[in-house]
Amino acid sequence: MERYQHRSYFIETPENESPMSKKPNQSGDMTAEPAPYGIETLAIHAGAQPEPVTGARNTPIFQTTSYVFEDAEHAADLFNLQTFGFIYSRLTNPTVAVLEERVATLEGGRAAVCAASGHAAQFLAFFTLLEPGDEFLSSINLYGGSITQFGHSFKRLGWNCHFVDPSDPENFRKALTPKCKAIFIEVLANPGGVVLDLEAIVAIAKDASIPLIVDNTIATPYLCRPMDWGADLIVHSTTKFLSGHGTSMGGALIESGKFDWAKDGKFPTMTEPDPAYHGLTFYETFGDFGFTMKARTVALRDFGPSMSPTNAFYTLTGIETLxxxxxxxxxxxxxxxxxxxxxxxxxxxxxxxxxxxxxxxxxxxxxxxxxxxxxxxxxxxxxxxxxxxxxxxxxxxxxxxxxxxxxxxxxxxxxxxxxxxxxxxxxxxxxxxxxxxxxxxxxxxxxxxxxxxxxxxxxxx
Amino acid sequence: MSPQPAPPSTETPLHYEDALLRRILKEVKTIAMVGASANWVRPSNFAMKYLQGKGYRVIPVNPGQQGEEILGEMTYANLADIPDQFDMVDIFRASNAAGAIADEAIAVADEKSIKVVWMQLGVRNDAAAERLEEAGLITIMNHCPKIEYGRLFGELRWSGINTGLISSKRPRMRAQ
Missing domain, CATH: 3.90.1150.10 (Aspartate Aminotransferase, domain 1)
Known part of the structure; x- marks a missing residue:
């Protein structure tokens, strides 16, 4: 095979770009994490940068379905996931990508994938986690639509949800079965007034080596950051407070990057070669954003509930004032x-x-x-x-x-x-x-x- | 791109300044990749192909593939066998194998003009890093040059990944 080089240019940001740090640390390696920007700053700036070709300051609505390949090799590399880039807006879109990075940043996560709605984001999460016959636990204090999705529609896919009264966190431990692959909760629960003991439930999920998924829609990352307490995955209906103006449907799935998918063989979808991707092993290949890559390139690719760039734009504008x-x-x-x-x-x-x-x-x-x-x-x-x-x-x-x-x-x-x-x-x-x-x-x-x-x-x- | 998933570490967290990573990725031209695989779905092959696409020359090091080409480049059994000079060693092997490779890099550093030893995502060997730093080699651990290149030069965020970068500056498109 010939060596090849498909890009004739690279994108460079001028040097004083800062790594989310107000006080650059000059000493090199083995130092503490730099002080982060405040949430008000991140709500406006995270993920977004002036557009390199035109200089457009606000994030443009990239209202396009598809993207021109540089050559045949570049196209093949993109389809193989060997390089980063855009193929088709069902998978990735530049406007949606800004929202994904912004939501991931606000939640303190490593990566995010957006979806057409909060329900779609939940589907992406569970399709990436579960095999038919698997089980998960969910708090009963949930948005009613989630109870129906978990209790009826998921059942038809062979995903069995056990509902748990969360008022005593130990109820989750008692309800665990060997087939349980996740615990799902709303910390601040819809329809209202109920707050769950997140730290105690995190500990139970950790003991069971399964991820804790938090629907953080009602709280938003401004009021609560579940990943700071040890949550592994977060889902959002961005339709609600994030977008904030009742204009735009959307959902997001965020990954902390800290869950060890390989620990005891419970998550073959992450650790075994994937036949839907020519034998690629997602966790090994993409590490701490492997779950997001899998949710995007398998679940979103094959079921198609993508967020529109226009809705992403409205949601980005909403988040600026969150x-x-x-x-x-x-x-x-x-x-x-x-x-x-x-x-x-x-x-x-x-x-x-x-x-x-x-x-x-x-x-x-x-x-x-x-x-x-x-x-x-x-x-x-x-x-x-x-x-x-x-x-x-x-x-x-x-x-x-x-x-x-x-x-x-x-x-x-x-x-x-x-x-x-x-x-x-x-x-x-x-x-x-x-x-x-x-x-x-x-x-x-x-x-x-x-x-x-x-x-x-x-x-x- | 990692040879094995990194378990959550209780060791001192690693943090490298973006300015350092950016300088390495800009100044390095030739990389010896220890543990490069001929199997195209392996992470090392992904990383090698990506870095080639960005203009780096990547020389595979893998005793099992010695004398064969990977992605158009001749494969060598070890660093000393590589006839050309190279700026960086990228270690795609388990953490406990990284020590011996680091010592090999130190031994040939002057002759081959090595400036950087970079251990992949999931690879960390603090003792080896100490020896490398003592020998004057810049050492990066538990990071992937493909991911860091993508992060620092604007491509990683296309996939919704938190790059940690905040800037109001207009990025420039430069010829390679």
Whole structure:
């Protein structure tokens, strides 16, 4: 074979580029990690650099399906994964790649792959982890759509989920089976108010040598960074607070790079030669970003739930203001929760930011900047009053989403958690009297007034 | 690109300044790759082909392939047998084999003009590194030159990998 050289140029960044460090360390090797940039800086800059050809400062929307190869050898190298580059936007796209690096950076991860939705990101994670007949554990305190995905659709693929009451972390240890390949949780759980003891669950996953997957959608990396506590994989619905404006569907799967896939032969999809890639062994070849490479080049390639570059662009723009927005989301949520807690028509409020919440201590530990802005409450008037409230509000939007600039209201039992049994709904915190709120960025007094008038309407016979 | 996955290490974490890695990757022209495989799906073959594509000459060292060509380059049994000079040794072998290769590199460093010894992702031998540094050789451990090249020259982030680089500067496209 002839030696060849397919690139006639290389891309060079001027020298004062800094490795996420404000104080460059001159001494060479064996030194401590440099001090990182703050999360506000990373939310704006991570992954993005001026575009080399035009100098465009903001990340362009690369609205293209495919990319021209330099020559036949370059094409072959790309298809073989021997070089880095773009083939087809189902796999990689320059706009989406900026979002992937930004989300990976904010979560303190090594790499990320984006997907069409949070559900798609979960599918990529489990397809990369599991073989038919494998099992995993999941907290029962989850977004209802995830409970349905795990309990019904995954079952048809031979992936068996055991749901666990997470209020005692030891319940996970008791539920483990030899076929369990992962534990899945939401630390700050949807539909609201519940905080899990992340550190204790990390320890159980580590003892079992299986990865802990955290859905960090409701908290966002601004409020909680599960990888700092030892989580191995994170999934996001970027549709929610990351994108933040109710404009763009999307999901992300992030890898910490610290899980040892080879430790005891539990993950042949990572450590055995892959017939879907001419015998390539992903962990050996790509090391600490091997899981992401496999999720992208096998699961995303073969099932195709890719994120559109336009949605990636909107999500990037949203993330730039994530820290500012989350501070306001939390401040407004605290005021609304306190208002409801003292309201005569309200039976209970489940918000971990309230001192009276049984989860308040866990929230202070894992969510020091605040317990998010999605939570639930129940009216003394029960189911009927709840339905009336949802129909009487004027600023709150009655819809099935969270993490919008707009405040949202929902009756989970009849919507997001509708496919569950009564017992499952109760266990997931979505019983018949439960109202879920996602507090937005409006003037908080206007939100209080809207709920107040809605509840007085709901109280009328 | 690693010969074996790196277990989570309890040793002192390694950190190399990007400026150092960038300087190495810019100044090095010829690399002797110890443990280069003729099997095209092996990580060493991937790394060799990638580095060739970026303009490096990579000379394979592998006793089992001695006298055969890998990716158009003659393979030698050891560093001393390579007739030409080379700037860097890339060690694609297990950590416990890296010591002997490091000593071999020290022995022929002047004659072959070796400046850098680079141990691959998953390869770390602190005792060998100490001897190499004492002999005046720049030593990098537990990193892959392919991945670091991709990271520092803008290609790795195309695959959603956290490069750790933040810059408001406009990258320049330079002729090779």
């Amino acid at each position: 820290p500012l927005r989350m501070d306001r989301h939390v401040a407004n949520a605290v005021k609304v929760a306190e208002f409801l807690d003292g309201h005569a028509a309200v039976k209970w409020v489940s918000y971990a930011g309230l001192k009276s919440s049984p989860y308040h201590q866990l929230a202070e530990k894992y969510l020091p900047r605040g317990a998010g802005s999605v939570f639930t409450f129940g009216l003394k008037g029960g189911y009927e009053a709840g339905i009336k409230l949802v129909e009487s509000v004027n600023l709150f939007s009655h819809l099935a989403n969270v993490g919008d600039t707009r405040s949202l209201i929902l009756h989970p039992a009849s919507t997001t958690h509708r496919q569950l049994t009564d017992d499952q709904r109760e266990a997931a915190g979505a019983g018949p009297d439960v109202i879920r709120l996602s507090i937005g960025l409006e003037t908080v007094d206007d939100l209080l007034a809207d709920l107040d008038q809605g509840m007085s309407q709901a109280g009328k016979k």
